[in-house]
Amino acid sequence: MAKILLAEDDKQIADMISFKLSNSGHQVVRAQDGEQAVKLVAREKPDLILLDAMMPGLSGFEVLRRLKADSAVRSIPIIMVTAKGHERDVLTGLRGGAIDYIVKPFSLKELSARVELALRREPPATTA
Amino acid sequence: MTWALRGQGTPRGGAALIAAASGASVAALGGLVVAGWLTLAVALIQVLPGLPPMQYNTALGFMICGAALLTAALDLGRPTALLGGLAAALGLATLCQYFFHANLGIDDLLGQTYLLTGATNPGRMAPNSAVALTLIGLALLGLSSPAFSRSRHFYPALLGSVVIALGTAALVGYAADVPGAYGWGDFQRMAVHTALGFILLGGGIVGLAWNAAQGKRPDAPAWVPALAGATVGTVTVCMWYALAAGPDLHVGPARPDPALPNVTLIAGLLSALLLGWALRVEQTSRRRARSLAASTLALNFQSRARELAEETLHQLAAIVEHCNDAIIATTLDGTILTWNRGAERLYGYTDEEVRGRHVSLLQSYKREGGDLFQKIMRGERVEQLELVNLTKDGRKIDVALTVSPMLDRSGEVIGASTIVRDVTDRKHLEQLKDEFVSTVSHELRTPLTAIKGFIELVVDGDAGPLSDAQREFLQIAARNTDRLGNLINDLLDVNRIECQQFEIRSEPTDLGAVLEDVVATFRPLAQAKGLEFRFHIDSLPQLLGDGPRLVQVFSNLISNAIKYTPQGEVGLRARRAQAGIEVVVHDSGIGLSREEQGQLFTKFFRGRNPVVTDTGGTGLGLVVAKAIIERHQGRIEVASVPGEGTHLRVVLPVQTAA
Numbered sequence: 191m192a193k194i195l196l197a198e199d200d201k202q203i204a205d206m207i208s209f210k211l212s213n214s215g216h217q218v219v220r221a222q223d224g225e226q227a228v229k230l231v232a233r234e235k236p237d238l239i240l241l242d243a244m245m246p247g248l249s250g251f252e253v254l255r256r257l258k259a260d261s262a263v264r265s266i267p268i269i270m271v272t273a274k275g276h277e278r279d280v281l282t283g284l285r286g287g288a289i290d291y292i293v294k295p296f297s298l299k300e301l302s303a304r305v306e307l308a309l310r311r312e313p314p315a316t317t318a
Numbered sequence: 319m320t321w322a323l324r325g326q327g328t329p330r331g332g333a334a335l336i337a338a339a340s341g342a343s344v345a346a347l348g349g350l351v352v353a354g355w356l357t358l359a360v361a362l363i364q365v366l367p368g369l370p371p372m373q374y375n376t377a378l379g380f381m382i383c384g385a386a387l388l389t390a391a392l393d394l395g396r397p398t399a400l401l402g403g404l405a406a407a408l409g410l411a412t413l414c415q416y417f418f419h420a421n422l423g424i425d426d427l428l429g430q431t432y433l434l435t436g437a438t439n440p441g442r443m444a445p446n447s448a449v450a451l452t453l454i455g456l457a458l459l460g461l462s463s464p465a466f467s468r469s470r471h472f473y474p475a476l477l478g479s480v481v482i483a484l485g486t487a488a489l490v491g492y493a494a495d496v497p498g499a500y501g502w503g504d505f506q507r508m509a510v511h512t513a514l515g516f517i518l519l520g521g522g523i524v525g526l527a528w529n530a531a532q533g534k535r536p537d538a539p540a541w542v543p544a545l546a547g548a549t550v551g552t553v554t555v556c557m558w559y560a561l562a563a564g565p566d567l568h569v570g571p572a573r574p575d576p577a578l579p580n581v582t583l584i585a586g587l588l589s590a591l592l593l594g595w596a597l598r599v600e601q602t603s604r605r606r607a608r609s610l611a612a613s614t615l616a617l618n619f620q621s622r623a624r625e626l627a628e629e630t631l632h633q634l635a636a637i638v639e640h641c642n643d644a645i646i647a648t649t650l651d652g653t654i655l656t657w658n659r660g661a662e663r664l665y666g667y668t669d670e671e672v673r674g675r676h677v678s679l680l681q682s683y684k685r686e687g688g689d690l691f692q693k694i695m696r697g698e699r700v701e702q703l704e705l706v707n708l709t710k711d712g713r714k715i716d717v718a719l720t721v722s723p724m725l726d727r728s729g730e731v732i733g734a735s736t737i738v739r740d741v742t743d744r745k746h747l748e749q750l751k752d753e754f755v756s757t758v759s760h761e762l763r764t765p766l767t768a769i770k771g772f773i774e775l776v777v778d779g780d781a782g783p784l785s786d787a788q789r790e791f792l793q794i795a796a797r798n799t800d801r802l803g804n805l806i807n808d809l810l811d812v813n814r815i816e817c818q819q820f821e822i823r824s825e826p827t828d829l830g831a832v833l834e835d836v837v838a839t840f841r842p843l844a845q846a847k848g849l850e851f852r853f854h855i856d857s858l859p860q861l862l863g864d865g866p867r868l869v870q871v872f873s874n875l876i877s878n879a880i881k882y883t884p885q886g887e888v889g890l891r892a893r894r895a896q897a898g899i900e901v902v903v904h905d906s907g908i909g910l911s912r913e914e915q916g917q918l919f920t921k922f923f924r925g926r927n928p929v930v931t932d933t934g935g936t937g938l939g940l941v942v943a944k945a946i947i948e949r950h951q952g953r954i955e956v957a958s959v960p961g962e963g964t965h966l967r968v969v970l971p972v973q974t975a976a
Contacts, residue, residue: 200768202768203767206768206772209780210775210780273763275807277821294763295763295770295799297770298770299774
């Protein structure tokens with residue numbers, strides 16, 4: 191049982207992912223855009239963040255940058271979920287501090303497996 | 319004036335006609351005289367009573383020579399030679415009789431003479447006639463001979479002109495009452511119509527030789543002065559002889575002055591020389607005048623050619639000036655020499671403003687031009703060099719350059735001419751297309767993600783239990799969403815390939831591991847279909863490449879092999895080859911026709927076979943696979959027999975990792 195923040199502007203996909211993760215026994219907090227995601231992360235302190243790259247307002251990459259710049263939430267693992275599958279985008283995400291990158295369309299089982307993997311990881315040592 | 323030529327270049331036309339006419343009339347004359355002898359028509363034989371008669375043999379000679387002249391004019395070599403030889407023989411034989419005081423019995427071959435003139439050897443041809451006949455015969459022989467080349471035209475002409483002179487001297491003798499001019503010694507004398515006949519024959523021969531020597535050139539033959547001199551000289555000698563050596567034959571009332579012959583000789587020879595010289599001078603000056611005219615003509619041509627060249631230059635300059643593309647001429651160090659209106663329009667600077675400035679004025683950032691100018695200095699062209707330039711008002715423009723060396727006359731590279739094309743609009747369009755494609759693909763992926771995810775939820779039972787049929791149908795739907803996803807990926811790849819934005823990584827890759835992964839993924843699929851799966855992977859060196867992309871390539875090849883093979887086997891074999899690593903994917907499937915093999919690597923190619931249309935696939939996989947292989951500097955080849963199977967051979971070079 192973990193608290194997962196899902197930032198996804200597409201309601202159906204958000205429903206779908208929420209359904210799967212809830213079925214797996216997790217609590218899902220949903221954000222519909224970047225601004226909301228940043229606020230919710232600060233308030234809810236989730237165990238894992240699933241972040242869509244293309245959202246209205248703040249893009250997923252910008253949200254990533256802000257979260258990683260905030261020492262209070264920097265250690266929360268982030269998985270990018272996006273339709274942008276180009277290597278350039280993957281690298282932007284990973285270099286920005288995401289621990290994983292899932293390209294749409296994805297298999298829910300695979301997403302689920304990656305989520306579990308991310309939750310089992312030792313939280314990275316906080317930088318001094 | 320030119321003469322039509324026939325055969326080996328023997329003249330036809332005017333001269334030939336005249337020669338033929340004179341030949342015919344001389345032959346007729348001879349015939350007439352013979353007839354005169356036979357019919358006792360004395361007028362025919364001696365023209366006027368008391369004058370020397372034309373002898374039988376002279377008449378015969380005329381018939382022969384006339385005929386020969388006719389055949390020569392008709393370009394009949396063999397008869398001319400035969401008749402000429404006969405005439406020469408007749409003349410020579412007669413001369414021999416005179417010389418050796420012999421009688422060969424040839425004088426009355428045709429009949430006994432009955433006109434006695436008191437000369438020795440009655441009935442014999444006059445010695446001067448014999449000489450003339452011999453010369454005519456020899457000239458005819460010369461004319462007909464195959465060795466009668468242009469350089470030898472002179473000799474027949476010379477002989478002809480001497481004969482003319484002999485005839486003329488005789489006629490002059492008759493007119494001036496100087497018998498020595500038409501009779502030599504106390505021998506037979508040349509008849510008046512004999513003299514006439516010889517003049518005609520000589521004239522015909524000179525005419526033929528002249529014409530043949532002249533050929534197509536407008537000039538008279540160079541030997542004409544010599545000919546004129548020889549004629550006058552011969553006449554002179556004859557007259558001198560007639561006056562000096564023939565006093566005892568002189569029947570006139572008064573003896574001429576003893577000095578007369580010598581004066582005649584000297585004056586005649588001098589006038590012969592003068593005539594020859596004058597003609598020569600005339601000929602030379604005419605030739606000079608003609609060559610002068612020719613060089614004037616050449617000068618005219620030259621100035622016309624210069625005008626044309628200037629005109630062409632002007633036209634070229636106008637084309638360059640008004641060309642829509644910018645054209646810039648620079649020195650080798652990049653100083654602008656000049657540019658056209660296209661360049662003025664593109665950059666905003668006038669020609670005067672940029673002359674002498676360096677091209678870096680136009681560059682938006684400092685770039686190393688060394689490589690470019692080295693290429694130019696080697697005389698090579700640089701094409702489609704794309705960069706960003708700056709206009710006078712600071713606007714950035716995308717340009718494509720074609721830079722060519724400018725050569726001077728000796729081929730030395732003295733500068734560069736650059737054609738600049740504004741590709742800003744094209745670049746903008748490319749960018750729009752790029753954005754469009756990525757937006758569309760995003761918009762496609764999002765609903766596809768939802769479809770795929772929800773189907774998966776239902777199939778996996780997350781939404782409650784479902785029947786076998788429901789599960790099977792949903793699985794079909796799920797497979798097709800996968801296919802749609804692949805299609806989007808392939809479309810994006812193809813778009814990148816076409817925009818030349820298709821990049822692959824270049825890192826040490828273990829191809830053996832890649833292939834084993836692929837085999838492990840697809841073997842169950844093949845076996846599920848009842849196909850035998852054979853594979854053999856040698857130990858392979860590492861290569862520089864893009865592992866995931868190589869997985870994509872071989873997955874595509876093997877999934878195709880499985881797809882298009884209803885029964886039998888599929889397989890993969892990898893080994894070290896001379897050119898690198900060779901991987902062959904084979905199957906015993908439906909195969910490809912020759913035409914299909916040609917289209918295999920084109921977009922949306924799908925086999926027409928009904929078995930194929932049942933099978934999923936985007937028709938783009940092989941296009942992408944080929945592009946990936948080519949980005950690895952490798953190549954892919956297909957060999958296939960319809961109904962028997964297909965071999966796809968991939969060769970990848972092994973680049974030693976740096």
